[in-house]
Amino acid sequence: MIKETLTMVNDIDNDRNDNKTSFMRPNILLTGLRRSGKTSIQHVIFTKIQPSQTQFLKSTPHLTINQFSCGSLINFQVQELPGQLHTFPSLQFSHSNGAQNGQSSLYDDNTTHLVSDGCDIELLLKQCNAVVYIIDAQDDYIQSVSNLNMIIQSGRHVNPRLRYEVFIHKVDQLSEEAKIETQRDIHNQVRDHFADVNGGTDLSPLTSFESNSNAQNILINFHLTSIFDHSIFEAFSKVIQKLIPQFNHLEDLLNYLISASNMEQAFLFDIQTKISIATDSSPTDIQMYELCCDMIDLLINVSQIYGRSNDNIIEAIEDDENEEHVASSIHESTNSYSNTTDEPSSNVFDSMSSSVIKLTGGRALYLKEINRHLALIGVLREETLSKQSIIEYNVNQLKKSILELFHLTCQTSASSLIS
Amino acid sequence: MRKKVLLMGKSGGGKTSMRSIIFANYSAKDTRRLGATMDVEQSYVRFLGNLILNLWDCGGQEAFMECYFAAQKDNIFKNVEVLIYVFDVQSQELDKDLHYYQSCLESILQHSSQAKIFCLIHKMDLVPEDMRESLFNERQSILTNVSKPLQCSCFRTSIWDETLYKAWSQIVYQLVPNVKGLEKTLTNFADIIDADEILLFEKATFLVISHCTRKPHRDARRFEKISDIIKQFKLSCSKLTAAFQSMEVRNSTFACFIELLTPNTYVMVVISDPSISSEVTLMNIRNARKVFEKLEKDVSRN
Numbered sequence: 001m002i003k004e005t006l007t008m009v010n011d012i013d014n015d016r017n018d019n020k021t022s023f024m025r026p027n028i029l030l031t032g033l034r035r036s037g038k039t040s041i042q043h044v045i046f047t048k049i050q051p052s053q054t055q056f057l058k059s060t061p062h063l064t065i066n067q068f069s070c071g072s073l074i075n076f077q078v079q080e081l082p083g084q085l086h087t088f089p090s091l092q093f094s095h096s097n098g099a100q101n102g103q104s105s106l107y108d109d110n111t112t113h114l115v116s117d118g119c120d121i122e123l124l125l126k127q128c129n130a131v132v133y134i135i136d137a138q139d140d141y142i143q144s145v146s147n148l149n150m151i152i153q154s155g156r157h158v159n160p161r162l163r164y165e166v167f168i169h170k171v172d173q174l175s176e177e178a179k180i181e182t183q184r185d186i187h188n189q190v191r192d193h194f195a196d197v198n199g200g201t202d203l204s205p206l207t208s209f210e211s212n213s214n215a216q217n218i219l220i221n222f223h224l225t226s227i228f229d230h231s232i233f234e235a236f237s238k239v240i241q242k243l244i245p246q247f248n249h250l251e252d253l254l255n256y257l258i259s260a261s262n263m264e265q266a267f268l269f270d271i272q273t274k275i276s277i278a279t280d281s282s283p284t285d286i287q288m289y290e291l292c293c294d295m296i297d298l299l300i301n302v303s304q305i306y307g308r309s310n311d312n313i314i315e316a317i318e319d320d321e322n323e324e325h326v327a328s329s330i331h332e333s334t335n336s337y338s339n340t341t342d343e344p345s346s347n348v349f350d351s352m353s354s355s356v357i358k359l360t361g362g363r364a365l366y367l368k369e370i371n372r373h374l375a376l377i378g379v380l381r382e383e384t385l386s387k388q389s390i391i392e393y394n395v396n397q398l399k400k401s402i403l404e405l406f407h408l409t410c411q412t413s414a415s416s417l418i419s
Numbered sequence: 420m421r422k423k424v425l426l427m428g429k430s431g432g433g434k435t436s437m438r439s440i441i442f443a444n445y446s447a448k449d450t451r452r453l454g455a456t457m458d459v460e461q462s463y464v465r466f467l468g469n470l471i472l473n474l475w476d477c478g479g480q481e482a483f484m485e486c487y488f489a490a491q492k493d494n495i496f497k498n499v500e501v502l503i504y505v506f507d508v509q510s511q512e513l514d515k516d517l518h519y520y521q522s523c524l525e526s527i528l529q530h531s532s533q534a535k536i537f538c539l540i541h542k543m544d545l546v547p548e549d550m551r552e553s554l555f556n557e558r559q560s561i562l563t564n565v566s567k568p569l570q571c572s573c574f575r576t577s578i579w580d581e582t583l584y585k586a587w588s589q590i591v592y593q594l595v596p597n598v599k600g601l602e603k604t605l606t607n608f609a610d611i612i613d614a615d616e617i618l619l620f621e622k623a624t625f626l627v628i629s630h631c632t633r634k635p636h637r638d639a640r641r642f643e644k645i646s647d648i649i650k651q652f653k654l655s656c657s658k659l660t661a662a663f664q665s666m667e668v669r670n671s672t673f674a675c676f677i678e679l680l681t682p683n684t685y686v687m688v689v690i691s692d693p694s695i696s697s698e699v700t701l702m703n704i705r706n707a708r709k710v711f712e713k714l715e716k717d718v719s720r721n
Contacts, residue, residue, distance in 0.1 A: 287659050294655040299668055301648045305641050306615075306673045306689050352671040359661040 026243040029124055030080045031151070032134030033144050034059070037169045037227070038080050041134065042066060044227045045236055045273050051227045063124075121151065126158040129243050130165060137182050137224075138170045145186055149193045152218060164220040165239045166190075172226035179224050187222060194218065230290045237276040237289075246405055250278035253401055258282075258378070261394045262387075264363075265379040267292055268402075271300070271349055272373060292377045295365055299355045303348035349375075358382055368395045370402055422594050423473045423498050427523055428505030429516055430455060430480040433541045436578055437505070438462075438476055441587050441624050446654050447578045458483055459495070467595060467621055467628070467683045467715075488522050492530075496523075499531035501590060505539045506562075508546055508554065508575075517565055524569055535593050536571040538562050539586055544577040551575065581643035584650075588626045588643065595628050597718045604714060605631040612703045613695065615673070618642065618687040625650050625685070634691070645687065649677070667697060678704050681712045 030038050040054035046066065066078045125131070131151065135144045148166065155162045168186060171179050223235035241247050254266040258280050265288065268278040274293045353369040364385050366378040376395060384391070426434045436450035442464045460476040475495065477483065504523060510516055520538075527534050540558050543551055559573040574586035592598060601619065608631075609617045615634040618627050627642045638644075656663050665678045673691045678701070680686040686707075690700060 291655060291659055294652055298648060298652050298666075302645070302668045302675055303670050303673075305638060305644060306636075306675055307670045308672065348670060350671045352669060354670075355666065355668045357666040358664045359656060359659075360664055361661050363661065 026130070026245075027077045027128040028239070028243070029128040029131045030078050030134070031131065032169075033136070033147060036134040036136040036139075036144065038134050040227055041167075041169070041225075041232060041236075042078060042080060044232065045275065054227065122154055122158050125151070125155045125162060128159075128162070130163045130239060131155065132165045132167060132239060134167045134169050135186065136170055137168045137179075138173060141182075141186065142189075145189045146193075149190060152190070152194070152220070156218070162219070163242065164218070165235075166220065166222045167225045167232075167235055168222060169225050169232075171224045171231075172228045183222050183224060190220065230286060230293060233274055233293065234286055234289055240275055240277060241279070244277060246409060247278055249405055250402065251281060253398055253405075254278060254280040257394055257398050261378070261380070261391045262384045263366075263378045263380040263391075267377045268370065269293075269296060269375050269377060270373055271296060271375055277374070288379060292365065292379075295355065295357060295367060295377065296375065298357075299353065299367060300348060303353065307348045356385070358385075366391065368392075368399075370399050374402075420469055420596065421471045421473055422500040423475065424501045424503065424590075424594075425475045425477065425495065425499050426503050426505070427477045428539075428541075429484075429507060429510065429519065432505040432507040432510075433578065434476055434503075434505050435460070437539075437541070437576070437583060437587070438474060440578055440583065441626070442474070444654065444657070446651075450578060455480065459491075464623075466591065466624070469715075469718075470594065470596065472594065484519055488526060492526055496526040496530040499527060499534045501535050501537065501593060502527055502531075503537045503539060503590060504571075505541050506558070508540050508542050508558075517561070520562075521565060524566060528569065532569075536566065536569055537586070537590050538566075538571050538573045540573065540575045542577060543575045543582065544579045581640060581647040584626060584643035584646040585640070587624070588628070588646070591621065591624070591626050592628055597714070598629060600714065600718075601629045602631065604710065605629055608707050608710075609633050612688070612700065613690065613692060614688050614700075615691050616687075616689040618645065619680070620646070620649075620685040620687065622679070622683050622685055625653070628684070669697075674700070676700055676704065680704070680708055681715050683715065684711070 030042070032038055039057050039060045040051075043049045043054055043057060044051055060080060064080045066080070133148050133151065135141050135148070148164075152164060155164070166186070168179075168183055171182070174182065221238075223231075223238070225232045225235045244250070250268060254268065257263065258266050265282055265284065266280045267276045267284075267289070269276050269292065274296055276289065276292075349369065349372065351369055353367075353375070355365075355367040357365045359365070362382045364380055364382050366380060366385070368376050368378075370376050376398065378391075378395075380391075426438060428434055435453050435456050436445075436447075439445035439450055439453065440447060442462075456476055458477075462474045462476065464472040464474060466472050477495070502523065504520055506516055506520075524536070527536070538559075540555055543555070546554055555573075555575040562571055562573055572589065574582070574589070576582045576586045595601070605617050605619060608614075610633070615632075616636065617631045619629040620626065621628050625646050627646055630642065653663065665676075667677075668675045671693070673689060674695075674697065675690075676688045676697070678686055678688075686704065688700060688704060
């Protein structure tokens with residue numbers, strides 16, 4: 001095994017554009033104008049910062065890269081690119097992977113090249129799998145949309161299969177009608193821009209909050225988000241679900257589970273960030289999603305109080321010092337006693353972590369640990385719970401399958417890089 | 420059984436917000452929309468089924484305050500079981516606040532000398548953390564002195580953390596009939612089922628009214644934290660127009676069961692012995708129900 005790893009390391013440098021590498025580590029480019037909310041979004045999702053504290057965050061000066069992983073199973077890179085884009089006409093630049101001649105034929109002499117803060121946008125676009133573009137809905141967004149159009153234009157040259165996810169952000173203050181209106185407006189602006197340039201595009205009409213426009217192979221989705229409620233988590237979940245190569249398999253597994261165990265819905269959540277990385281195929285409503293997030297909070301909070309062995313005194317004392325500080329921020333939108341570091345959550349969430357909550361109206365929520373970072377949450381009828389042993393057996397099978405799936409993925413990627 | 424609870428203090432101190440969170444399922448954020456209370460707002464809160472808390476939320480604007488000690492004095496200060504006086508920690512007029520407080524105490528001494536007195540130093544979230552302890556101690560000693568010969572219990576509170584639940588738990592504990600009998604039965608129950616800890620909550624407010632601890636725990640604030648955690652989850656459920664009935668949380672070191680015990684109380688049982696299966700504990704709780712229900716009935720009959 002060790003020899004193979006060494007070979008793998010050498011190969012990575014040469015094969016930066018190789019699909020298999022990005023298969024292992026999907027890359028998200030997070031960008032948008034200044035003050036649109038990019039850093040806040042990252043902090044709210046990936047660290048335990050309270051949404052109201054994000055106003056104290058400093059402006060991000062340059063390209064920052066954050067890794068996000070559920071153990072070694074799912075790895076992401078989120079590249080946050082700040083600020084304004086500048087266009088430089090006919091700028092010569094070289095690709096460090098040595099395929100310069102092949103690349104330059106894609107460009108005319110008159111093509112403008114996008115540069116932001118010294119970073120070459122096209123290079124970034126080529127290497128990423130999805131662009132998450134944040135538009136501040138509370139501001140005048142015309143410039144933001146034209147920026148977006150420039151990026152899409154660039155992206156079409158270098159990476160035609162690139163997926164664009166537009167977060168129409170900071171919508172918590174807008175009314176329902178205003179939200180729909182804003183989304184329609186932005187969608188139209190993008191459509192019109194590419195209709196003008198290429199003549200005769202055929203975008204599908206806006207029918208719901210998420211629209212897929214497949215004209216000219218532009219894959220673009222719109223989401224209405226805010227860090228002050230769960231919408232940002234839901235939107236980010238959808239983005240990530242599309243990027244996980246195993247998503248289809250996970251969805252199939254969850255479908256099998258709900259039909260075999262007579263469940264209504266099943267979600268696979270990352271405990272730390274409360275992003276759902278997979279769901280079954282039935283339609284989900286955001287309230288159930290929110291309730292599942294709250295259930296995770298409940299589990300972790302109660303486990304932190306009662307679930308620690310008394311031997312861990314040092315760790316307990318440290319946490320007590322942090323508790324005073326943390327407790328005062330409990331009533332913001334995320335109800336969480338966990339600290340900003342990873343340790344406490346994963347410490348109390350162990351292999352036997354599980355929870356069952358029975359609601360009035362005959363429904364129940366069933367949570368079971370899958371691995372240190374993932375939990376399965378199933379929504380079922382209370383009568384189904386009487387067959388708890390069958391459900392437990394099925395969930396165990398699911399757990400084994402998921403772990404095997406990730407294990408195989410790792411192995412396949414590793415071996416294909418070598419060959 | 421009716422018990423009268425007076426909620427007094429200067430205008431803007433937080434009385435109505437507190438009462439809304441504890442008794443009316445408001446979240447801390449919701450309280451922003453509350454306006455000033457005009458005159459006295461009386462509300463009747465059913466607590467533990469047969470106990471009715473008659474809350475007198477007395478608007479704190481000066482015009483009203485003057486009235487309370489003059490024309491309305493008899494009406495307000497007679498038959499009081501509990502007086503809760505709320506001090507806004509940020510108040511610039513400490514002397515004036517104390518003056519009104521003393522007037523209240525005089526009236527209480529005159530009309531309801533047996534009343535229990537609680538002083539809440541409220542809005543502590545606005546004080547920097549490192550100063551909270553010392554500031555509270557300072558205020559506590561002032562109030563204890565001023566209250567003589569009556570005795571007062573002081574708490575520091577904020578609607579933004581669990582300290583609110585701690586104070587109100589203690590307040591309500593004073594009002595629960597036969598609380599000693601309840602505790603004895605709980606201890607018995609805990610011994611039989613080998614539980615580490617058992618908490619008894621009032622159903623609507625999730626305030627801890629009784630507990631039995633068999634295994635020492637290092638976190639002294641866990642009761643109010645649990646109240647807070649469960650209350651928050653309850654509020655989330657209500658968004659789905661559902662409520663939770665029971666829950667079980669476990670990991671490799673513990674198992675915790677929250678179940679309805681009597682029509683008015685919830686019980687939380689914490690067990691760390693991994694060999695005891697869930698079904699056994701749930702069955703034990705089910706069997707215990709009859710005992711506790713009988714206890715409640717006996718008390719109400721008396």
